Each structure stands twice: as C-alpha cells, then as structure tokens.
Amino acid sequence: MEPTAPDLLALSQSDRQFCQFAEQKHILQPKQLALALKIQKQQRGPLALILWQLGFVGLQHLAEFWERMPSGAELEALTAPRTPESVNESIPS
Numbered sequence: 001m002e003p004t005a006p007d008l009l010a011l012s013q014s015d016r017q018f019c020q021f022a023e024q025k026h027i028l029q030p031k032q033l034a035l036a037l038k039i040q041k042q043q044r045g046p047l048a049l050i051l052w053q054l055g056f057v058g059l060q061h062l063a064e065f066w067e068r069m070p071s072g073a074e075l076e077a078l079t080a081p082r083t084p085e086s087v088n089e090s091i092p093s
Contacts, residue, residue, distance in 0.1 A: 014069070015040075015047040021065050022057065032056045 011019070022028045028051070036051050043050065048065060051057045 011037075011047065017069070018048045018051075018065055021068070022051075022061070025061065027057055027061055 009016075019033065022033075032051070032054070036047060036054060036056065039054070040047055040050050048057070048062055052059070052062055
C-alpha cells in the first residue's frame with residue numbers, strides 16, 4: 001500500500017519536509033514510507049526517527065536533514081502566531 005496525498009497532508013510540516021528530502025535523495029521506497037506512516041499513527045513520534053528506528057534511513061541522512069532545518073530561533077519566528085499588528089509591521093510602506 002503506497003501512501004496517498006491525504007496521508008502526507010496530515011503530517012506535520014517537519015515530517016512533510018523530511019518526506020520531500022527523502023524523495024529528493026531517493027532514500028525511501030513507497031512501501032517503507034507507508035509502513036512508517038502506519039507506525040507513526042500508533043506511536044505519534046517524529047517520522048524521521050521512526051524511519052531511523054526501522055533502519056530505513058541512516059544517521060547521516062538525519063544529520064544532513066537537520067542541518068538544513070532552520071535554527072530554533074528561525075523556526076520560532078516561522079511558526080509564531082501572527083497578529084494583525086505584526087502582519088502590518090512586516091509590510092513595507
């Protein structure tokens with residue numbers, strides 16, 4: 001059973017980004033991803049770590065992916081709720 005688009009849309013942003021990374025690097029087979037997604041529904045853990053626990057990705061892949069991820073401060077800025085005032089401040093006059 002291959003994962004479908006709705007399965008991937010239900011993932012967190014980080015998990016979707018890891019799926020995109022794995023697809024670009026040709027790391028995973030669709031059956032591996034489908035199994036990991038099934039397990040993730042039960043365990044509710046980060047997809048990248050579940051894939052590593054299953055032996056589908058190596059530590060070098062995890063390290064490469066996390067090096068590409070924004071730092072904590074950058075991530076917080078990207079995910080912080082935006083108020084109307086903060087949106088107006090970010091629009092150039």
